[in-house]
Amino acid sequence: MKKKVILYRDIPAQERQRLDDQFDVTFFDGMNESNKDAFVIALSETEGLIGSNSTSMPPTLLDLAPRLQAASTISVGTDKFDLTYLSQRGIPLMHTPGVLNETTADTLFTLIMCTARRAIELSNMVREGRWTSNIGESLYGTDVHGKTLGIIGMGRIGYAIAKRGHFGFDMKIQYSNRHRKPDAEQDLNATFMDMEELLKTSDFVCVMTPLTSQTERLIGAKEFAMMKKSAIFINGSRGKVIDEAALVEALSNGTIRAAGLDVFEVEPLPASSPLCKLDNAVLFPHIGSATTETRLKMITCAVDNLINALNGDISQNCANKEQLNR
Ligand SMILES: NC(=O)C1=CN([C@@H]2O[C@H](COP(=O)(O)OP(=O)(O)OC[C@H]3O[C@@H](n4cnc5c(N)ncnc54)[C@H](OP(=O)(O)O)[C@@H]3O)[C@@H](O)[C@H]2O)C=CC1
Ligand SMILES: O=CC(=O)O
Numbered sequence: 001m002k003k004k005v006i007l008y009r010d011i012p013a014q015e016r017q018r019l020d021d022q023f024d025v026t027f028f029d030g031m032n033e034s035n036k037d038a039f040v041i042a043l044s045e046t047e048g049l050i051g052s053n054s055t056s057m058p059p060t061l062l063d064l065a066p067r068l069q070a071a072s073t074i075s076v077g078t079d080k081f082d083l084t085y086l087s088q089r090g091i092p093l094m095h096t097p098g099v100l101n102e103t104t105a106d107t108l109f110t111l112i113m114c115t116a117r118r119a120i121e122l123s124n125m126v127r128e129g130r131w132t133s134n135i136g137e138s139l140y141g142t143d144v145h146g147k148t149l150g151i152i153g154m155g156r157i158g159y160a161i162a163k164r165g166h167f168g169f170d171m172k173i174q175y176s177n178r179h180r181k182p183d184a185e186q187d188l189n190a191t192f193m194d195m196e197e198l199l200k201t202s203d204f205v206c207v208m209t210p211l212t213s214q215t216e217r218l219i220g221a222k223e224f225a226m227m228k229k230s231a232i233f234i235n236g237s238r239g240k241v242i243d244e245a246a247l248v249e250a251l252s253n254g255t256i257r258a259a260g261l262d263v264f265e266v267e268p269l270p271a272s273s274p275l276c277k278l279d280n281a282v283l284f285p286h287i288g289s290a291t292t293e294t295r296l297k298m299i300t301c302a303v304d305n306l307i308n309a310l311n312g313d314i315s316q317n318c319a320n321k322e323q324l325n326r
Contacts, residue, residue: 003310004067006042008051009074011299018303023048023310031055040064050306053077054267059085070309074302075289076100076156078319079211079238087323092314094305097156099297100289105160107288108236111260112149112165112204114282115232117141118258121279142203142230142257144169150202151175152195152218153209153237154184157288161206161236162188174198199226204234211238219243224250231256236288239264248274251281262288 005023007016008031019025026042028035030052043065049057053075059082062068071081072094086093114120118141125131125139149165151158154175165171166188173190175181176198184190195218199205205227209215219233220243227233233256235242244265250256258280264273267286275281289298305317314321 003047003069004042004045005048005050005306005310006039006046008039008049008055011074011303012296015299015303018307019050022307043068048072048306048310050074050302053080056080058082062086062089062091070094070306070314072302072306072309074298077210077238083320083323087320090324092309092321092324093319094302094309094314094317095319096298096301096305097317099301100294101156101160103291103294104157104236104288105164107262107284107290108157108161108206108208108234108260109164111234111236111262111282111284112144112206112232115234115258115260115280116144116204118279120282142232144171144204146170147203148172148174148201149204149206150198151190152198152205152207153177153215154181154190155208155210157236158206158208159184159188161208162190165204166190171204174202195223196226199223200228202231203228204232206234207237207241209237209241211240215241217241217243219247221246221249224255227256229254229256233259234261235259236262239267244275248278251275251278258282260284262286 002024005019005025007019007025008028010029028039031039045067046065047067047069049071053073057080068091070092074096076095076097078093078095081093083093118139122139149171151162154177162173162184166173173188174193175184175190176193176195180192207219218241224246247259251259260282262284263286275283289295
């Protein structure tokens, strides 16, 4: 008999077919009030889960899935699951590291360029008919090339961002991380330092850690106050890694120059957020990996991951392999 799987995000037909060939698949278009009862009934029988990072899978929900053997998220971030809980239950969480590094780094570099050159603000000025003369000094941007780029979280994506800064823009690279990264030091001439020093000396501060109990609110009022007044802050990790209210304050009162954000405490970001009123905030709707090519690679990877995991192979792409009690 085929194993039962819940798919909670729409995926292309050819990838759906690969799941159908192996499993008895129940599809839900996300999880919401209207389908929650049916979702819970399906959970009671399911052996596998696959879906996107926009749906939370807390222990209270997964307690309703007593037969669960593996979960596969179409993301590299694993914060919508409780890894400790899954590990205690012996359930592997599969994710999609690697395939999205370059695309996500492109997005983060777009944020760097847009904030530094005030691209969105000035584009809006043109569209709205407010370009009536030379823009004048008050609307000048700041250079990116030759500046200092500080990366907090020099992992796969952090490295890809630093690579763009080093080779493309002649930037000086510095980073803080739990462990030193010899590749970044050798290839990109990156300097390892503690976070405080990085905050004080970087022109661009880019956060690319995962969201964990150690990184939650890693950057708040104290950290913004340490940054240069001319600093530009970029967050591509998760919204909860920063104190968003403190960022609004820092942007409003000139503690830092500008911020480029792809992630927010609450997503989708409500239009009533004070961030939406700030010209010096560039706001993207969590599109780090959102290109046609890369999203397809992530889906293919996640489907492979679930097939492998439900067939007993978690050698590739298992986020909690070391913690699993197997
Ligand atoms: N905006 C978007 O669309 C996207 C966002 N993301 C986010 O980016 C995150 C990173 O992805 P990826 O680069 O693949 O992950 P990696 O695991 O390769 O990199 C994360 C890095 O963060 C470091 N780190 C972890 N905890 C801390 C800490 N407490 N202090 C300092 N550094 C820390 C790790 O250090 P060490 O090596 O020492 O453990 C590692 O180098 C994802 O978890 C996700 O949240 C990812 C993809 C797209
Ligand atoms: O935010 C995206 C991810 O893949 O994680």
